[in-house]
Amino acid sequence: MAKLHVSTTVNGEPLEFLCEPHDTMLDALRNQLALTGSKEGCASGDCGACSITLDDRLVCSCLMLAAEAEGHEIRTIEGMARGGRLHPLQEKFLEQAALQCGICTSGMLVASEALLAKNPDPSEEEVRFWLAGNLCRCTGYDKIVRAVLETATEMREAAQ
Amino acid sequence: MTDIRYVAPQTLDEAIGAYAAAGSAARILAGGTDLLVQMRSGAVKPGLIVDIKKVRELTAVEEISGGGFRIGAAVPGAVLAEHPRFRQTWPGVLEAVNLIGSTQVQGRASAGGNLCNASPAGAIVTVQGPDGRRELKVEDVPAGPGRTNLKPGEILVSFTLPPRPPGSSDAYLRMIPRTEMDIAVVGCGVSLTLKDGVCTHARVGLGAVAPTALLVEPAAQALIGSRLDDTALTAAANACRAACRPIDDKRGTIAYRTQIAGVLLKRTTNIAAERAQGK
Numbered sequence: 001m002a003k004l005h006v007s008t009t010v011n012g013e014p015l016e017f018l019c020e021p022h023d024t025m026l027d028a029l030r031n032q033l034a035l036t037g038s039k040e041g042c043a044s045g046d047c048g049a050c051s052i053t054l055d056d057r058l059v060c061s062c063l064m065l066a067a068e069a070e071g072h073e074i075r076t077i078e079g080m081a082r083g084g085r086l087h088p089l090q091e092k093f094l095e096q097a098a099l100q101c102g103i104c105t106s107g108m109l110v111a112s113e114a115l116l117a118k119n120p121d122p123s124e125e126e127v128r129f130w131l132a133g134n135l136c137r138c139t140g141y142d143k144i145v146r147a148v149l150e151t152a153t154e155m156r157e158a159a160q
Numbered sequence: 161m162t163d164i165r166y167v168a169p170q171t172l173d174e175a176i177g178a179y180a181a182a183g184s185a186a187r188i189l190a191g192g193t194d195l196l197v198q199m200r201s202g203a204v205k206p207g208l209i210v211d212i213k214k215v216r217e218l219t220a221v222e223e224i225s226g227g228g229f230r231i232g233a234a235v236p237g238a239v240l241a242e243h244p245r246f247r248q249t250w251p252g253v254l255e256a257v258n259l260i261g262s263t264q265v266q267g268r269a270s271a272g273g274n275l276c277n278a279s280p281a282g283a284i285v286t287v288q289g290p291d292g293r294r295e296l297k298v299e300d301v302p303a304g305p306g307r308t309n310l311k312p313g314e315i316l317v318s319f320t321l322p323p324r325p326p327g328s329s330d331a332y333l334r335m336i337p338r339t340e341m342d343i344a345v346v347g348c349g350v351s352l353t354l355k356d357g358v359c360t361h362a363r364v365g366l367g368a369v370a371p372t373a374l375l376v377e378p379a380a381q382a383l384i385g386s387r388l389d390d391t392a393l394t395a396a397a398n399a400c401r402a403a404c405r406p407i408d409d410k411r412g413t414i415a416y417r418t419q420i421a422g423v424l425l426k427r428t429t430n431i432a433a434e435r436a437q438g439k
Binding site: 004020021022024043044045046048051054057058059060062063064065067068070111114115130131132133134 | 164165166168189191192193196197199200209211213236238261262263264265267268
């Protein structure tokens with residue numbers, strides 16, 4: 001079976017990889033590209049642990065074929081900290097202990113960053129609605145939602 | 161998974177050629193939110209995956225003359241939601257599309273892929289296959305759970321939603337046991353036109369109460385000609401209940417689903433009427 005050759009951009013870096021036609025983007029990230037921050041929870045698009053952005057749009061990498069990355073821009077949790085500095089959301093999740101076991105955390109962070117890029121001033125309801133596809137079995141969500149809301153406030157203030 | 165192939169053609173003709181040549185082993189890939197789950201579970205073992213998202217017509221939302229819209233079959237819900245004018249004209253269709261799954265799923269899943277949840281907008285569906293292009297009413301596409309009336313090799317190209325007269329709007333409500341991200345116990349869509357407070361045109365659709373989505377003509381007839389008063393709404397609700405042929409399952413009994421169908425008809429009609437009057 002011939003492997004497919006894929007040229008794409010991951011976290012701003014152009015790169016190429018080989019994959020099987022049935023490999024998911026999550027398979028390629030974890031197994032070909034050694035980017036293991038994206039997690040496999042359910043493999044059916046219900047849990048959000050594998051969240052990435054495809055051309056700035058939030059998607060589950062388990063529901064995308066690796067071959068579909070051809071010519072598109074992928075961002076993962078590994079691209080969230082810039083120049084050795086954590087993203088404000090990452091700082092806030094640590095400060096507020098908005099995680100326990102950590103399996104959902106990279107997906108939560110990627111999804112939250114996508115929310116704040118689209119809506120810098122979300123209500124609590126909007127945060128909860130946006131993150132409804134990211135399941136967490138530890139925290140009860142409250143600390144996560146508060147961390148996102150506080151980061152949004154601080155990022156708006158910093159932007160002024 | 162042996163001998164699986166992936167192609168992403170640039171044109172519709174190439175896509176149809178590859179899809180038709182591969183026969184029943186081929187699967188169309190739009191958002192992939194069903195297909196990849198089916199492949200993963202082993203329920204589907206495609207010999208060929210035809211990714212249709214490089215074909216521009218299938219991923220475009222276009223306004224057509226007179227104020228209607230043509231929606232490519234692979235347009236994801238999130239893209240439709242971001243369209244600057246679609247929401248004003250067809251709020252109920254957008255509600256129905258945007259109820260499908262999470263933010264992540266909305267980034268990929270398309271109305272085309274979800275046609276079995278078809279809403280009652282009066283949409284025309286364009287399909288194209290080896291024998292050329294044809295148009296179908298949206299309600300004629302599903303044949304039963306997991307089955308459609310498309311011929312071998314045919315690909316769903318787009319939905320066309322017609323221009324609307326003034327005083328028109330629509331709404332969609334869905335009853336689910338959870339607050340979000342669940343499968344409908346009952347879904348109800350109402351599209352209507354009001355003139356001087358009188359309903360001049362109506363279409364009523366119900367989901368999840370029969371093997372396919374239902375277009376309930378007697379319910380529409382009960383609304384047309386009325387001022388949407390209690391008598392008309394009750395008659396339409398009863399018509400909806402009479403049309404139900406639901407299943408019993410963990411989400412709801414036959415009696416419950418039938419009862420809820422009438423309740424949702426009243427609520428959905430009221431929302432559509434408020435929108436039509438610009439409230």
